[in-house]
Amino acid sequence: MDYFRVLIVDDEKPFVDTLVNRFNKRNIDTTGVLSGEEALELMKEKLFDVVILDIKMPGGMDGIETLREIKKVQPLSEIILLTGHGSVETSIEGMKLGAFDYVLKPVKLEDLLVKMAEAFEKKDAHDQKIRSAKIRELIRFPGRVLEQEKEEK
């Protein structure tokens, strides 16, 4: 598995902490935050490949709202929704809004890892496409791409 960065958003601190520990132990660069607002703050500064987002977070932004905002900040990161069984409809709504998939709580780490790998592969394939498109463009109009790169930074 390639090196990738993961953000976990859940209001249950022990859950987030443990998951972060376990991912990091498996050499996955993982960060945990406890609310949608924190997640958005962080994502403005740092790129994440996969975001694991709890749909039900009492107080503050809920999962779907956070999802919308994340898609604005980092449209290319893949989002896996964490859901209780009762909120499957919400998960489906989330997927319509661009989430990659959803998993039911409580989830075994192995299952979550499989989903994350799939998400990363998708993102990776997508990045590859973007990269090759850029290369094609670079070959055709080297100047324009370089200028764009400069603007983005």
Add this chain to the structure above:
Amino acid sequence: MTGQRWGDFIMKTSLYSNLQRNIIAVTLLVSLAPLILLGVTMYYQFSRTCRDKIEEQIRYRAGAQAEAVDLFLKERTAILGAMAASHSLSEMILGKNLSRVFEVMNQWAGAFVDLGVIDNAGQHLAYVGPYDLKGLNYYQQPWFAEVMSKGIYISDVYTGFRQLPHFIIAVRRQEGQNSWILRATIDPDIFGGIVRSAQIGKTGDAYLINRDGFFQTNPRFDGRILAESKLNTRLFGGRTTVIEQENRHGRKLLYAGSWLKNDKWLLVISQDPHEQMSGLFMARNVEIVIIISGILAIILATIFTTRLTVSRLRQSDSRMNELNAELIQSDKLAAIGKMAAGVAHEINNPLAVILQKTGWMEDLLYDENFQNAKSLEEYKESIKIIEEYVERARKVVHNMLGYARKMEPHLEDVDVNGTINQTIDMLENYARTNSIDIQTELDPDLPIIAGNEAQLQQVFMNLISNAIDAIGKNGLIKVKSGRTGSDIAVSIIDDGPGIPRDQQKKVFDPFFTTKEAGKGTGLGLWVIYEIIKSMGGSITIKSEVEKGTTFVVNIPIVVPEKK
């Protein structure tokens, strides 16, 4: 049945039988009372009319007969008077003259037994007749004085010198200073015959009595001439009077009495009214038969219709009770469902944390410094068990939420038989390892319905796997499908140990299970119940201990929209 229900049952039963009794009583009273009243009134009126008629008849006969007797006496008196007037005393007693007169009288009128001439000293001067009465002196006889003063005399019946009951008619002839009497005896048989001619029927009688109540002619029954009758003549007044009186034998008879013109004799006609009223009795019997058959018909009809009504009432009552029970049950389940959904949700988060923490501990066990720990295996084992139990808790919650989850309305074409077959395929292995045979009797003509195949499969899956679990080992499960009206009915029949009556009501309650702890969540049938209810169908259980259990699922036929 519990004690409470049994009590209700008895109470209701007596309620129904009371109701039935009351309805029958009131209906019978209302319908029979007028009928009986009508019958009695009709009979009473009819018998009155009948009696009036009989009375009228007997009164008329008494009057007519009295006239006939009067006429008879008047004729005899007239001819006697005529003979006396047309002969002088000397002529009368001379030679055979009196015999000739006697012959003429019998020739023209008849019924004379003898004839005698008596002078004003009471001496019997001449006599024609069977008795030797010539020479007797009547001066002392009470009638002699009467005839001498009144001119005409008709005696009561008496025995007299001849010692035989008879009566006489005597007339006085005034011849200058001298007067004499012509006296005749009337044949009592002829006279009696005239009176008796008014007797009719088997019980009718006709006779004369004098003012003192003594028979003047021979009655047909109850006495003979000169004997005392039981009639009180003072009861008879005017021309003709009808009275009712008991005779010697205690029978009530009608007596019509008509005084003769001489005011001495009463002509009596008696009659047993019952003899004349046979027509009435016939009518009465017919009436009684009609009324009794009417009463029987009313009683039978009343009992029949009342029973029918009460049993209908009872049926609808029990149907209503069932509906109420169903309503309460579904209310209860809905409330529990909402609560369960909320609780399940709250349990998910802790479970997630527990699972991750356990996983973290497991991860840590692979660190070098733990590898040499003495109880490493113990830790691993404990963690495995914790994970297993989290998994079990997770299943409970999932099942609960499986109900609480609102599926999007999602209808597809469902082949019920196909769904049953798929389900059985999935469970075949499980059944076979337990030596359980699954047989099917599926109606091949079932329509394709619009529904949710996954849900339906869950229903069959749960029911059949429950049946397998119930049997344990060695048994038979039958799955039948067929149409009943507008439903498809699927029966799952096992020959397992059955479910006791008191538990049957609870099988659809959440968390009710007969399986040992850890084997069943008690949610399977509850979820089925909810799924089938949401389809608009129903599920029923029939079970007998030791014989097995049958679940019948009724699914309404919803025709898929044409695409």
